[in-house]
Amino acid sequence: MNSGFRFKGRHSKEFGIIMKTSSRPIQPQMKSRTYDAPLSDGSYDFSAANSFNRAFYQNRIFTLLMQLHAPGLRELNRRISKISSWLSGRGILEFDDTPNVQWSAVVINGIDYAPERYGHSAALAVSFETEPFAKGIFNTFDGPVLDIILTLDSAIPIGMAERLTYEGGSGTVTVPNCGTWYVRPEIVFDAGESAVTYAEIKCGNKKISYSAANGETPSKVIFDCKNHTAADENGNSLNGGISGEFFELAPGENTVEYSCSPPAVMTVGYTPEYIHDFETDWGADDA
DSSP states (O other), X not given: OOBOEEETTEEGGGGTEEXXXXXXXXXXOBOOXXXXXXXXXXXXXXXXXXXXXXXXXXXXXXXXXXXXXXXXHHHHHHHXXXXXXHTSSXXXXXXXXXXXXXXXXXXXXXXXXXXXGGGTEEEEEEEEEEOSSEEESSOTTTOSOTTSOOOTTOOOBSSHHHHTEEEEEEEEEEEEEOSSSOBOOEEEEEOTTSOOOEEEEEETTEEEEXXXXXXXXXXXXXXXXXXXXXXXXXXXXOGGGEEEOOOOBOSEEEEEEEEEEEEEEEEEEOOOEESSSOOOOOOTTBO
16 A cells, blocks of 8 residues: 555655555454353353443554665665654554544554665554554534644535534433544533532433532532543533442443532533544534
8 A cells, every 4th residue: 555644743745755555443442351151062151251342342443564765785774764763662653544433542663674775765564552542533512623634525514513512401412423433532521600509410320410518609610531630611520429320321322310509501522533534423514
């Protein structure tokens, strides 16, 4: 595959790299937990035996094979040195053929280097370890911003935040997860000039709630389902007043129940995640 990639904000073409081919698994490997019963045929699979009722997955390994050319061996080594510095540490990895998703990645196992044609070219192999799932290049709070590049056929709606904003003291709503994998959202209850004394949100068999304690008077209560924390509008911890279990949103539509006192505006935000490439459908009025 003749394609390029971007890592830590710099593109492979800046270094004269031709990415000739790559090994990029389209699915991660499942974390398997099985038990072989001695007096039973087969084995029992407990991979989804957890509070989220689903299996979890290992990091992926992407191996890229690259070609580099130079006038001579000295210049070739100089360019390889620059590439080595560029590919060190952790950063965001993006591929030209999947421009709407990105991977948190780090180079592992060093960079294999083989000079060719009397020092005028080299073949390099580099392996990136990435998180199991790709992330979208936008979040639902802000939507796509001006400096990101989207393909013309990207089905991204206008007014994304408004679609995930709900008003009133209580209700049952349908919250969409526009990605193809589970996400752990951030939920904000905003009471404006008033103080939130109680907030609760339920999805599936999990419920998380906040009750004001110790003189707390937050105008916002922010539940962070990824980090299992709660905070006010200034970032002060409200963990002492929370109870229950944090949840995640499955791909597609999710039924969510909420209540708060006094009535507040609830906003659900997340960065969508994808199994392989950007894929979403928000309806006929997509951007």
